[in-house]
Amino acid sequence: MSSSDASGDGRTGTTAVGTTDIAPKKPGVKAGEATVDYVDERSGATTGLKWYLFRNIPAETSWFQTLGFTAMMLFGLQAITGIVLAMYYKPDPASAFQSIEVITNDVTWGWLVRSMHRWGSSAMIVVVFLHMARVFFFGAYKYPRELTWVTGALLLVLTMFMGLTGYLLVWDQKAYWATVVATNITASAPLVGPFVADILRAGPEFGPNTLSRFYSLHMLVIPLGIATFIAIHLYFISFLGIAEPPWSKRRFRAKREEQEAERERAARTPYGRREVPAVGPPAPEREPARAEDGS
Amino acid sequence: MNRGQKEAYKRDYAQAKKEGKPFFPYAVYKDLIVATLAIGFVIGLAVWQRIPIGEPVNPATTDFVPRPEWYFFFLFELLRIFKGQGALTPVIMATFIVPNVLLVLLLVTPFIDRGPERRIWRRPIALFSGIAVVFLLAYLTHLGSEAPAGTEEVQLENLDPQGQAGLDLFLANGCLACHTVAGVGAPGPGPGLTDEGERGRGIEYQIEHLRDPQSTTPGSSMPAFASLTDQELEDLAVFLEGLGTKYTAP
Numbered sequence: 151m152s153s154s155d156a157s158g159d160g161r162t163g164t165t166a167v168g169t170t171d172i173a174p175k176k177p178g179v180k181a182g183e184a185t186v187d188y189v190d191e192r193s194g195a196t197t198g199l200k201w202y203l204f205r206n207i208p209a210e211t212s213w214f215q216t217l218g219f220t221a222m223m224l225f226g227l228q229a230i231t232g233i234v235l236a237m238y239y240k241p242d243p244a245s246a247f248q249s250i251e252v253i254t255n256d257v258t259w260g261w262l263v264r265s266m267h268r269w270g271s272s273a274m275i276v277v278v279f280l281h282m283a284r285v286f287f288f289g290a291y292k293y294p295r296e297l298t299w300v301t302g303a304l305l306l307v308l309t310m311f312m313g314l315t316g317y318l319l320v321w322d323q324k325a326y327w328a329t330v331v332a333t334n335i336t337a338s339a340p341l342v343g344p345f346v347a348d349i350l351r352a353g354p355e356f357g358p359n360t361l362s363r364f365y366s367l368h369m370l371v372i373p374l375g376i377a378t379f380i381a382i383h384l385y386f387i388s389f390l391g392i393a394e395p396p397w398s399k400r401r402f403r404a405k406r407e408e409q410e411a412e413r414e415r416a417a418r419t420p421y422g423r424r425e426v427p428a429v430g431p432p433a434p435e436r437e438p439a440r441a442e443d444g445s
Numbered sequence: 446m447n448r449g450q451k452e453a454y455k456r457d458y459a460q461a462k463k464e465g466k467p468f469f470p471y472a473v474y475k476d477l478i479v480a481t482l483a484i485g486f487v488i489g490l491a492v493w494q495r496i497p498i499g500e501p502v503n504p505a506t507t508d509f510v511p512r513p514e515w516y517f518f519f520l521f522e523l524l525r526i527f528k529g530q531g532a533l534t535p536v537i538m539a540t541f542i543v544p545n546v547l548l549v550l551l552l553v554t555p556f557i558d559r560g561p562e563r564r565i566w567r568r569p570i571a572l573f574s575g576i577a578v579v580f581l582l583a584y585l586t587h588l589g590s591e592a593p594a595g596t597e598e599v600q601l602e603n604l605d606p607q608g609q610a611g612l613d614l615f616l617a618n619g620c621l622a623c624h625t626v627a628g629v630g631a632p633g634p635g636p637g638l639t640d641e642g643e644r645g646r647g648i649e650y651q652i653e654h655l656r657d658p659q660s661t662t663p664g665s666s667m668p669a670f671a672s673l674t675d676q677e678l679e680d681l682a683v684f685l686e687g688l689g690t691k692y693t694a695p
């Protein structure tokens with residue numbers, strides 16, 4: 151219905167911008183625009199995306215403020231390489247180790263995907279830690295970004311749990327016994343420790359079923375948790391806006407201007423006395439007493 | 446921050462935004478450059494150092510070196526520091542108290558440090574504690590990364606046949622991965638056992654501990670060696686009880 155007149159309103163931001171005024175649009179372009187309009191009318195997707203992309207952020211942002219995005223991209227890389235590994239991996243104690251051998255030695259580029267997944271996990275930890283350090287040293291966790299920090303801290307913990315659960319999946323001696331130690335430590339925690347350990351191990355003993363447990367945690371539970379918390383984290387960040395570096399030139403300039411104004415004011419007042427700035431709440435506007443009030 | 450400081454911050458930030466630039470492309474291009482470099486770096490590492498294949502799991506023999514990923518080394522190192530030898534070093538410090546205190550501190554940082562100042566050189570406490578945490582983590586990670594000593598010969602004097610059998614079991618079961626005897630083995634996470642006999646635990650206790658370390662030492666992270674036969678357990682226990690009393694390092 152409205153698709154026919156959509157091309158007439160001189161919209162910008164679509165691929166057809168350059169050709170609009172010169173020639174009639176190609177049918178493909180027209181159909182594409184119509185589709186975008188159709189979806190936007192029913193979801194606000196384009197409007198939302200435009201708001202997200204073209205909203206203003208402080209002019210001076212530091213290179214250190216790219217680390218959060220980098221962590222997110224590394225998570226994406228882990229997801230992609232992980233999906234490829236999952237196509238060949240067999241979560242069964244009898245064949246897990248062998249399937250890793252197949253991936254490493256036989257599958258085309260398999261060694262690369264596995265090596266990238268392993269190195270990527272370390273890289274992600276490093277980048278998330280650096281991101282946290284930059285937030286700390288920028289004071290960017292302060293009002294109003296406290297909850298952004300809390301969701302971020304949970305992301306750090308979840309990322310470490312990814313490392314812990316993924317380590318066991320290769321089913322080699324080193325990882326197996328390290329994980330035995332880790333679950334023993336869990337079991338020794340007061341109160342809930344034994345229960346959590348039983349859930350992790352799929353029983354009171356570390357055994358074959360433990361592998362399936364860790365597989366499910368590593369492939370489903372924790373990634374879903376990370377994706378959810380990244381979504382919340384990003385929502386907070388776009389809602390509040392990214393913090394300006396505390397040493398921005400703009401803030402120094404604002405401060406200097408303020409001081410200059412102050413000095414000027416001091417110079418204008420006789421005998422070097424400072425004018426007393428008007429502080430405190432403005433005097434409340436008094437409503438005239440009305441007859442109905444009684445007293 | 447009190448109300449006025451919050452208002453001042455909001456006003457200042459609104460001003461910064463008004464004088465600001467659009468997210469796209471001014472921030473996005475930086476993000477893309479750094480993220481691309483990072484991904485390229487990961488690919489480079491993967492090509493340069495392929496991840497090797499380890500040894501298949503064998504739950505029966507424990508001649509292993511239990512090593513976690515490097516980013517858990519700092520926790521692993523805590524196990525070496527708090528290994529339940531003295532009243533001040535209970536195992537629970539390493540397994541529960543310290544990690545959870547760290548976790549809680551991490552979560553509540555913004556609620557502890559609520560001042561309006563954001564410039565790091567005006568926040569001496571934050572500056573100091575931030576640097577201290579980074580150095581401490583780096584130091585613990587470094588200590589935890591030190592590989593356990595190689596498999597040198599364990600030299601003990603006065604070994605009788607049962608002691609020799611115990612020593613063989615001790616070597617075959619990878620106890621050296623967590624313990625030292627006569628200067629050989631890894632200095633942690635378990636305590637040194639060169640003088641274990643002098644602690645006067647008794648054979649019964651040792652067998653019980655090997656079968657189920659948690660039963661005698663709540664919170665122990667030592668794996669259970671329940672698959673050993675009664676005879677093997679006894680040989681091991683006799684060997685352990687003789688360490689430092691009968692079987693001494695030369």
Ligand code: HEM
Nearest residue numbers: 215216218219221222282290298299302303305306392393
């Ligand atoms: C998987 C891990 C994480 C991802 C994907 C992630 C992603 C992001 C992104 C994309 C930003 C935008 C600004 C920037 O890139 O610096 C950001 C900001 C932020 N992050 Fe994270 N983050 C993660 C972990 C953490 C951790 C561990 C913390 C702290 C405990 C944290 C606290 C914050 C805070 C407070 C901000 C707002 C900073 C500001 O507005 O200047 N994040 N995060």
